[in-house]
Each structure stands twice: as C-alpha cells, then as structure tokens.
Amino acid sequence: MTESKTTLPRWSVERIRIIILAFAVTLVAGFGYPWYLATTTIHRATLPVGEINDLTTDVVKFNIPVYLNLSNASEDFIHKSQTALNTKLYSEYPGLKDFWSIELRRVIDHMDESQDYIINFNILPDKEEETFETVFVSPFSKRTDIELTNKVILSNRVEEFLCDTLMNRLFKFEISKFNDLKKGLNTDHIVFPYSSHYNLVFSLFVEDGTPVSWQSEDIIGLMNPLLQQLNHFSNFTISTQIQYYSNLNIPVEEGENLVVKQSDLSTFINYGDWNLNNNDINPTINFILYFPKATYASKSMIIENSKTNSFLIPQWGGVHIFNKKFDVYDDNDHFVIVKDELIPIFETFSSQLFQLLGLPLSDESDITSKSLLMRIDSLTRLSTYKHYTQSIQILKSLVKLTNELNEISIPEITKSFTLDALNNLKRCKDSLTLQQFNDAIIQSSQSLKNSNNAFFEKEIVQQVYFPSEHKLAVFLPLIGPICSMLTMNSIRQIKDWRSKKST
Numbered sequence: 001m002t003e004s005k006t007t008l009p010r011w012s013v014e015r016i017r018i019i020i021l022a023f024a025v026t027l028v029a030g031f032g033y034p035w036y037l038a039t040t041t042i043h044r045a046t047l048p049v050g051e052i053n054d055l056t057t058d059v060v061k062f063n064i065p066v067y068l069n070l071s072n073a074s075e076d077f078i079h080k081s082q083t084a085l086n087t088k089l090y091s092e093y094p095g096l097k098d099f100w101s102i103e104l105r106r107v108i109d110h111m112d113e114s115q116d117y118i119i120n121f122n123i124l125p126d127k128e129e130e131t132f133e134t135v136f137v138s139p140f141s142k143r144t145d146i147e148l149t150n151k152v153i154l155s156n157r158v159e160e161f162l163c164d165t166l167m168n169r170l171f172k173f174e175i176s177k178f179n180d181l182k183k184g185l186n187t188d189h190i191v192f193p194y195s196s197h198y199n200l201v202f203s204l205f206v207e208d209g210t211p212v213s214w215q216s217e218d219i220i221g222l223m224n225p226l227l228q229q230l231n232h233f234s235n236f237t238i239s240t241q242i243q244y245y246s247n248l249n250i251p252v253e254e255g256e257n258l259v260v261k262q263s264d265l266s267t268f269i270n271y272g273d274w275n276l277n278n279n280d281i282n283p284t285i286n287f288i289l290y291f292p293k294a295t296y297a298s299k300s301m302i303i304e305n306s307k308t309n310s311f312l313i314p315q316w317g318g319v320h321i322f323n324k325k326f327d328v329y330d331d332n333d334h335f336v337i338v339k340d341e342l343i344p345i346f347e348t349f350s351s352q353l354f355q356l357l358g359l360p361l362s363d364e365s366d367i368t369s370k371s372l373l374m375r376i377d378s379l380t381r382l383s384t385y386k387h388y389t390q391s392i393q394i395l396k397s398l399v400k401l402t403n404e405l406n407e408i409s410i411p412e413i414t415k416s417f418t419l420d421a422l423n424n425l426k427r428c429k430d431s432l433t434l435q436q437f438n439d440a441i442i443q444s445s446q447s448l449k450n451s452n453n454a455f456f457e458k459e460i461v462q463q464v465y466f467p468s469e470h471k472l473a474v475f476l477p478l479i480g481p482i483c484s485m486l487t488m489n490s491i492r493q494i495k496d497w498r499s500k501k502s503t
C-alpha cells in the first residue's frame with residue numbers, strides 16, 4: 001500500500017483532491033441546497049382569512065311558506081293571522097325573531113301536498129249552540145285539515161286557532177329545538193354525529209346454535225321506502241347478518257315467561273362475546289333482533305315495561321327481543337322469520353332510527369304529530385343550521401391555527417377545500433332564501449365535509465404534531481458524516497499548499 005502511494009506523482013493526488021472538493025461543492029450548491037430549501041421551506045397557501053372571519057350564522061334565516069286554503073279567505077284574514085302569529089311566536093320565543101318564521105300565503109292552483117304545507121279549512125254547518133273545531137294532519141303528506149263551525153268564525157277565533165295549530169302542533173318540535181340551538185343548548189345525547197353516509201347493520205342474534213333464517217330482501221324492502229325519503233339527508237347502506245351462540249350476560253327472571261329487567265338493559269348487549277365489530281370509516285347504526293332459545297320451550301322473553309319489547313341504545317342502535325308467533329319452517333324444520341313478523345319490528349326499528357338521526361318522534365297520543373314528511377322537513381332544517389354553524393367553527397379554527405403556528409405550511413389542497421366550503425355556505429344561504437330546504441341541507445352537509453377535509457388535511461395534522469425542528473433531526477445524521485469528510489479533505493489540502501509554499 002505505502003509503496004503504491006509513494007509511486008503516485010504528488011500533483012495527481014492534489015488534483016484528485018481538488019476535483020473531489022469541486023465536485024462536492026457543486027453538488028452541495030447546485031443540488032443539495034435547493035433540495036434542502038425545497039423540503040424545508042414552508043409553503044403557505046393564502047387562505048381567504050378575511051372572508052372566513054366575516055362568516056356569521058346571522059345570515060341564516062328560515063322562512064317556511066304555509067298555504068291556507070280557505071275558500072273565501074280575504075287577504076285581510078291572511079294578514080291578520082300573520083300578525084297574530086308573529087306576535088304570539090316572538091313573544092314566546094324572542095330568540096327566533098329575524099331567524100325562523102312562518103309565512104302564510106293564499107293557496108294557489110296545482111299545489112302538491114307532498115311538497116307544500118297546505119291547510120284546508122272546512123266550514124261545517126252549525127249545530128245548535130256548540131262551537132266546534134278539530135284538526136287532522138295527514139300522515140302521508142303535508143296537508144292539515146281544520147274543521148270549524150261558523151260560530152267559531154263569527155267569534156273571530158279562527159286566527160287564534162290557526163296560530164295554536166301551527167305553533168303547538170305542526171312546528172312544535174322544530175320551534176323548541178331551534179330555540180335551544182339559538183341559545184347554544186344541544187341536548188341530544190341520543191343522536192349520532194352527522195355523517196353523509198351511515199351503515200345500517202341488521203343482526204339476528206340467536207341464543208343457541210339452532211338454525212333460524214330470515215330474508216334479507218324482506219329487510220331491504222321494508223327499509224328502502226323510508227330511506228328514500230331521507231336521501232337528501234344522508235346515504236344509507238343496509239347489511240344483514242346472523243350470529244349463533246349469543247349468550248346473555250344478564251340475569252333473566254324465569255317464570256311462565258322470561259323477564260328482562262329495565263335496569264339490566266344497559267348491559268344486555270354482550271359486547272365482549274358478540275361479534276359487533278365493524279371497521280368501516282362511516283358510522284354504523286346497529287339493529288339487533290334477539291332470538292331467545294326459550295322459544296323452543298314455548299316461552300317468551302319479555303322486557304319489563306316495554307310495549308314493543310325493544311329498547312334504544314343512544315348513539316349506537318336499537319334492540320328488539322323476538323318471540324316467534326308463526327310456526328313457519330324451512331325444508332329442514334328450522335324456523336323462518338317471515339315478513340309479516342318483521343313488519344311491526346321494523347316499525348320499531350324505523351322509529352329508533354329516526355330518534356338516532358334526530359328526527360322528531362311521533363307522539364302516539366297526539367295524532368297531529370304523525371306526518372313523516374313534516375318530521376323529515378324539521379330534521380332537514382335543524383340539521384342545515386347545525387352543519388352551517390359547525391362548518392363556520394371549523395373554518396375559523398383553521399384560520400386561528402394557521403395564525404398561531406406560522407411554522408405550519410398550508411397546502412394548496414386545504415385552500416381548495418376551504419374555498420369549496422365557502423362556496424357551499426353561500427349556496428346554502430341562497431337556497432334558504434329561495435325556501436328550497438332540501439337543496440340547502442345538501443350544501444350545508446357538503447360545506448361541513450369540505451371544512452373538515454381542509455382542517456384535517458394530513459399535512460396539517462402531521463405538522464401540528466411534528467414541527468419543523470424535527471426535520472433537522474432527521475437531516476443531521478445524513479449531513480454529519482458528509483460534512484466531516486469534506487472538512488477533513490479541505491484541511492488536508494490547505495496544509496498541503498502551505499507545506500508546498502514553505503519548501
């Protein structure tokens with residue numbers, strides 16, 4: 001080794017060193033430095049900060065048209081009723097002023113009672129001294145029939161009666177919920193957080209191993225008409241499963257029948273043993289039909305104090321304990337659960353689904369609250385407002401975060417989601433002005449989705465947890481050895497030049 005070194009001419013070692021040095025310098029200056037800049041310079045797309053800071057829910061206004069069909073209603077009657085309604089509404093709920101209103105209009109030709117709120121007035125002949133007024137709300141449309149006698153009309157009580165019908169029957173739930181929302185109260189602990197997609201999983205949990213079957217087509221057939229009414233609210237995917245050997249963890253009182261206590265319902269679901277995992281990114285709403293083995297001993301399993309033998313689990317789903325009524329068997333003599341048995345159960349499941357989505361309940365004792373379309377309408381408007389508010393909160397938090405952490409980069413994609421969200425909010429507001437509530441909720445849901453995407457963009461989330469100081473820590477082990485090699489090389493070269501000069 002030493003031999004070959006001495007044979008090499010001195011200038012050539014020097015030249016090689018210079019070449020290496022030059023190469024290294026070019027590499028660092030021409031490639032390394034720009035690369036370092038490119039990977040560490042913070043790109044901050046300009047967010048529409050001013051526009052976001054100006055956002056307010058004050059521009060959101062709900063004005064619901066209600067059409068009156070009173071054969072010879074004078075404009076005067078509509079005007080007088082409107083005044084009476086506003087006075088009553090805003091004295092009871094001052095928070096709703098300039099925010100939520102009902103606009104009374106005269107009915108026009110070719111109205112569709114599945115689209116518009118229509119109130120028909122039927123005037124009945126007078127019977128002796130009695131005055132008479134009734135309300136009937138169609139369960140399948142948005143029509144309401146008010147029947148009254150001339151005496152009521154003459155005593156000028158029609159307006160009063162109309163106000164009462166609107167405020168305490170048709171829009172009761174919506175008014176009180178909006179009033180709560182305006183006050184910043186949100187008391188729904190049952191309702192699922194909103195998603196543009198939910199999985200509905202219907203499970204048949206069988207206590208023992210004896211085969212039982214049901215038709216998943218029956219289930220889809222029972223749920224679909226209802227879900228179609230909600231298609232402006234969210235998407236739903238239905239799936240079904242059957243699981244055996246689903247033991248209960250709770251004591252069941254044995255007697256003529258088996259009784260499950262109300263106090264044991266919270267531990268009814270055997271989360272440990274029953275396979276309920278669903279790793280989908282969309283929320284899952286569970287519906288469980290429990291098939292007890294007592295069925296084979298001709299006993300029923302009954303939930304204490306439950307008319308429908310079912311119960312609801314907040315933000316999770318619904319459960320029904322099934323007691324076989326019809327002896328229908330398949331070819332192997334195993335029980336089949338037939339559609340006729342499923343119908344009442346799915347009425348319960350539907351009503352549980354509504355509760356879990358935040359839909360006003362139909363109060364069994366009050367026939368006037370039963371219209372599904374009206375309830376869905378209320379859910380639509382309430383959700384629109386909630387999404388609008390949440391979307392603004394998220395966008396403002398994004399601005400706050402990027403202002404506070406100026407080390408954080410703002411990717412173009414975040415800007416793009418932000419602009420989309422702002423656009424959705426604007427279109428939502430326009431749809432509300434046009435009283436197109438189904439369009440409004442679609443825009444508000446999109447806005448919520450876009451603002452979430454903007455805020456939870458992975459680059460931003462990463463940086464909040466891995467600030468740029470960490471980058472240096474990553475680079476150091478690489479830069480260290482290279483730098484020391486170059487430095488050693490340079491020092492040696494300089495020494496060489498010096499020794500050359502002195503000789």
Ligand SMILES: *[C@@H]1O[C@H](CO)[C@@H](O)[C@H](O)[C@H]1NC(C)=O
Pocket residue numbers: 072073153
């Ligand atoms: C409607 O018109 C009829 C006759 O045209 C009249 O007898 C009745 O009082 C009117 N009803 C109202 C509420 O104005």
Ligand SMILES: *[C@@H]1O[C@H](CO)[C@@H](O)[C@H](O)[C@H]1NC(C)=O
Pocket residue numbers: 069107108110111118120
């Ligand atoms: C209004 O009432 C009349 C008479 O009761 C009825 O024929 C008509 O269909 C009603 N209009 C609407 C839009 O319901």
Ligand SMILES: *[C@@H]1O[C@H](CO)[C@@H](O)[C@H](O)[C@H]1NC(C)=O
Pocket residue numbers: 196197231232233234235442445
């Ligand atoms: C339903 O899903 C489609 C496709 O993912 C989506 O475009 C649409 O906005 C969703 N509907 C609602 C109401 O969120």
